[in-house]
Amino acid sequence: NSGALNGLNSSENAAPADAKNLRVKLVLLGDSGVGKSCIVLQFVRGQFDATSKVTVGASFLSQTITLQDSTTVKFEIWDTAGQERYSALAPLYYRGAGVAVIVYDITSPESFKKAQYWVKELQKHGSPDIVMALVGNKADLHEKREVPTEDGMELAEKNGMFFIETSAKTADNINELFEEIGKRLPRPSQPS
Ligand code: GDP
Numbered sequence: 001n002s003g004a005l006n007g008l009n010s011s012e013n014a015a016p017a018d019a020k021n022l023r024v025k026l027v028l029l030g031d032s033g034v035g036k037s038c039i040v041l042q043f044v045r046g047q048f049d050a051t052s053k054v055t056v057g058a059s060f061l062s063q064t065i066t067l068q069d070s071t072t073v074k075f076e077i078w079d080t081a082g083q084e085r086y087s088a089l090a091p092l093y094y095r096g097a098g099v100a101v102i103v104y105d106i107t108s109p110e111s112f113k114k115a116q117y118w119v120k121e122l123q124k125h126g127s128p129d130i131v132m133a134l135v136g137n138k139a140d141l142h143e144k145r146e147v148p149t150e151d152g153m154e155l156a157e158k159n160g161m162f163f164i165e166t167s168a169k170t171a172d173n174i175n176e177l178f179e180e181i182g183k184r185l186p187r188p189s190q191p192s
Contacts (some may be wrong), residue, residue: 019187023074025028026181027094028102029118031111035137039078039103043178046166048169065178073182075099091125099131100179104152106136106165107144112151119159132161135177140167 001056026044041047044063064074078093094100102118104111115134122132127128134156149165162180166173 003111016043019189020034020070020184021072021074022185022187024076024098024185025078025096026075026099026101027078028098028103029094029122031114032104033105034077034105034108034111035168036103039065039101039135039137039166039174039177040079042174044077044172046171048171056133063130063178064142065182067179067182071182071187073125073178073185075178094122094126094130097126097130098185100126100134101133101135101159101181103135103137104146104147105138106152107138108148112136112147113118115192119155119161123159129186131181131186132159133177133181134161134163136163136165137168139165139172140170 012018033099038048041049044061060076062074062076064133066072066074071136085141100118100122102115104115119132119134121128123136126132134152136149136152144168152163152165155161164173164177164180166177168174
């Protein structure tokens, strides 16, 4: 739907209507298979479907939440849909993003390495005030864990990121992830 895409592009530079109603582009980054699509579907639809591979796809999904201070945050969520393989496209993908969520799988050290790559990449090419979150997903698979919680915490701390472990399967910490991001978004200054 090009109308929606145009609307989104034009919102990149426009200030939100007011400080109580925020709108932000959020991109998900991380290895294929770490659960990016499942995190989005759990957040937006409250579903986990382990049997069908769902791709959020070419377009984006949006979801609005209300924070405790009654600020509303509309997330416009972009999934890479496999484009992480074409790293030359990546800067286009996260251009204009106010939030980057870097996801790894706690059972996969490889995916944690890839997360470290994305942190560097965003520091080089992302917007300087981007809010970054590091997410260790599949926390329900604790018997298969290969990435200690402390490693995630350390990477996040070093790079000024918010860190959380989630399970898109059980929905553990999924809403908390987006609420915490919402709290960390810069508020536009109100005209006095
Ligand atoms: P993406 O390529 O990063 O978008 O990954 P997907 O969302 O397609 O998920 C990849 C696979 O991991 C699927 O088979 C999911 O069912 C599974 N998966 C995703 N999140 C979780 C989770 O939190 N726990 C478990 N046990 N499996 C998950």
